Amino acid sequence: SQTIHQWPATLVQPVGSPLSLECTVEGTSNPNLYWYRQAAGRGLQLLFYSIGIDQISSEVPQNLSASRPQDRQFILSSKKLLLSDSGFYLCAWRSGGRDEQYFGPGTRLTVT
Amino acid sequence: EDKVVQSPLSLVVHEGDTVTLNCSYEVTNFRSLLWYKQEKKAPTFLFMLTSSGIEKKSGRLSSILDKKELFSILNITATQTGDSAVYLCAVARDLISSGSARQLTFGSGTQLTVLP
Numbered sequence: 001s002q003t004i005h006q007w008p009a010t011l012v013q014p015v016g017s018p019l020s021l022e023c024t025v026e027g028t029s030n031p032n033l034y035w036y037r038q039a040a041g042r043g044l045q046l047l048f049y050s051i052g053i054d055q056i057s058s059e060v061p062q063n064l065s066a067s068r069p070q071d072r073q074f075i076l077s078s079k080k081l082l083l084s085d086s087g088f089y090l091c092a093w094r095s096g097g098r099d100e101q102y103f104g105p106g107t108r109l110t111v112t
Numbered sequence: 113e114d115k116v117v118q119s120p121l122s123l124v125v126h127e128g129d130t131v132t133l134n135c136s137y138e139v140t141n142f143r144s145l146l147w148y149k150q151e152k153k154a155p156t157f158l159f160m161l162t163s164s165g166i167e168k169k170s171g172r173l174s175s176i177l178d179k180k181e182l183f184s185i186l187n188i189t190a191t192q193t194g195d196s197a198v199y200l201c202a203v204a205r206d207l208i209s210s211g212s213a214r215q216l217t218f219g220s221g222t223q224l225t226v227l228p
Contacts, residue, residue, distance in 0.1 A: 032214065049213055090155075104154060105153055106153055
């Protein structure tokens with residue numbers, strides 16, 4: 001069966017510091033991968049998606065970036081965090097031909 | 113711009129009550145409508161609906177889609193405290209015509225609280 005991992009689970013970082021969040025998927029190959037952010041009391045905002053290694057598309061311009069160095073690894077990064085980057089970051093995967101996405105446990109990021 | 117609107121924003125009921133959650137949408141290239149349950153952490157998948165008028169059912173939860181009127185409802189009968197969660201509605205559409213990427217546009221969710 002497929003599983004998706006994210007780490008860290010929680011993170012408190014000062015403004016201006018770098019960020020690296022990692023997501024890995026097991027039990028499937030060539031998944032579509034997604035990064036979302038959820039602000040408190042809000043729906044999920046799509047940040048990046050990837051249909052394959054080194055194929056990244058951005059949905060929202062910001063100071064975040066994403067990379068996919070391996071088939072089942074998706075990384076969200078920032079060189080300098082802003083206060084507005086605080087939120088709950090979720091990674092999700094989808095297999096070809098299906099619409100539903102399955103989410104990892106998430107990372108709660110607080111920028112101070 | 114794609115829109116998914118859920119109502120009510122929040123709902124407080126007592127155990128045993130029946131609730132109906134609403135989701136309306138305006139999305140180009142609609143493929144399907146999905147419901148998720150979110151309890152503090154990651155959303156978990158409940159249903160996917162693609163055809164109008166066909167009810168999907170899982171235990172005490174059921175959902176139906178109306179593609180003409182562009183809405184869906186999620187019913188929960190005989191609610192239990194464990195049903196307390198945010199229920200998210202999402203609509204799927206293709207992101208690029210030649211690829212396999214597919215976008216989910218989410219509503220803001222309905223916060224359901226079930227009191228004992």
